Amino acid sequence: MIVDILIAACLVISGIFGLVGSIGLIKLPDPMMRLHAPTKATTLGVGGALIASMLYFHFVVGQFSFHEFMIVLFLFLTAPITGHFIAKTHLHLGHRPEDLPPTGTDRPWASYESDEARAAIEAAAEAEAEAARKGG
Amino acid sequence: MLRRLLPHPLLTILLILVWQMLVNKVTPGNLVLGTILGVLIPLITAPYWPDIPRLRSLPRIVEYIVIVLWDICVANVQVAVIILFKANANTRPAWVTIPLDLRTPEAITVLASTITLTPGTVSSDLAADGRSLLVHCLDAPDPDAVRDEIKARYERRLMEIFE
Numbered sequence: 124m125i126v127d128i129l130i131a132a133c134l135v136i137s138g139i140f141g142l143v144g145s146i147g148l149i150k151l152p153d154p155m156m157r158l159h160a161p162t163k164a165t166t167l168g169v170g171g172a173l174i175a176s177m178l179y180f181h182f183v184v185g186q187f188s189f190h191e192f193m194i195v196l197f198l199f200l201t202a203p204i205t206g207h208f209i210a211k212t213h214l215h216l217g218h219r220p221e222d223l224p225p226t227g228t229d230r231p232w233a234s235y236e237s238d239e240a241r242a243a244i245e246a247a248a249e250a251e252a253e254a255a256r257k258g259g
Numbered sequence: 260m261l262r263r264l265l266p267h268p269l270l271t272i273l274l275i276l277v278w279q280m281l282v283n284k285v286t287p288g289n290l291v292l293g294t295i296l297g298v299l300i301p302l303i304t305a306p307y308w309p310d311i312p313r314l315r316s317l318p319r320i321v322e323y324i325v326i327v328l329w330d331i332c333v334a335n336v337q338v339a340v341i342i343l344f345k346a347n348a349n350t351r352p353a354w355v356t357i358p359l360d361l362r363t364p365e366a367i368t369v370l371a372s373t374i375t376l377t378p379g380t381v382s383s384d385l386a387a388d389g390r391s392l393l394v395h396c397l398d399a400p401d402p403d404a405v406r407d408e409i410k411a412r413y414e415r416r417l418m419e420i421f422e
Contacts, residue, residue: 140335147342151397155381156352159338159397162378167335189280196277203372203382210383210395223393224356230387241387 137171271297366421
C-alpha cells in the first residue's frame with residue numbers, strides 16, 4: 124500500500140515536471156530561454172519515472188533492475204552535450220558577438236574565433252614548443 | 260607494458276560494471292564479454308584521450324554527486340515556478356562569463372555538464388583558450404551572484420577532486 128502510494132507520487136511528480144517543461148517550450152520568448160525548459164524534463168521528469176519503475180520492479184515484481192541506473196547515467200552524459208550543441212548552433216546562426224559579455228581573456232569565444240586566427244595562434248604555439256624542445 | 264594494454268584502468272573497470280548492469284545478470288560469460296569490451300574500447304579510443312585524469316579522493320566525488328543531485332531537485336522547482344508564475348516581461352535572462360581556474364579538460368567538461376544539468380543555467384561556449392566559460396541564465400537579476408555561486412559551489416570542489 125505504502126509502496127503503491129510512493130510509486131504513484133513519483134509518477135505524478137514526473138508527469139508534472141514533464142508538463143511544465145513542455146509549457147515552458149511554448150511560453151518562453153527566445154531560443155536560448157526555451158533551451159532551459161527541456162533540460163528540466165530530462166532531469167526530474169525522467170528521474171521520477173525511473174524511480175517509480177525501480178520501486179515497482181523491486182517491491183511488486185520482486186526482482187532488482189539496474190537498467191534505471193543506466194538510463195540515468197546515459198541521460199546525464201548526453202543531455203549536456205545536446206544542450207551545448209543547440210546553444211552553439213544558436214550562437215552561430217542568430218547571435219552577434221557584441222551581445223555577449225567579454226571573455227576576460229585575450230581570445231574571443233570559441234564560436235566566433237575565425238579558423239585563420241586559430242590556425243595562426245596554434246602554429247605560433249607549436250613553433251614555440253618546438254623551439255623550447257630544441258633549446259632544452 | 261600494462262600501461263600500453265590498459266591506457267585507462269578506471270574506464271576499463273567502469274565498462275565492465277556497466278556491461279554487467281546492462282545485461283542485468285552477473286554470469287561468468289558476461290564477465291568475460293565485459294572484460295573484452297573493457298579492454299578493447301579504451302584501446303580504440305586512447306588516441307582521443309591522451310592524458311589520464313588523476314582523481315584525488317573518492318569521498319569528495321561522492322560528496323560532489325550528492326550536492327549536484329540535490330541542486331538539480333531544488334533548481335527544478337525554482338525553474339518550474341519561473342515558468343508557471345512569472346510573466347515573461349519580469350524574467351531577466353542573462354549571459355554570464357565564468358573565469359575558470361580549472362585547467363584539466365576533464366574537469367572543465369564535468370563543470371560545464373553540471374551547469375547544464377542544473378536547470379536555469381546552460382553552459383553555451385568556451386573561450387578559445389579554454390580559460391572562461393559562457394553560461395546562459397534563465398532568470399538572473401544579479402549575474403555576479405550566479406558566477407560567484409558556481410565558482411564557490413562547484414568549481415572549488417572540482418579543483419579538490421581533479422587538480
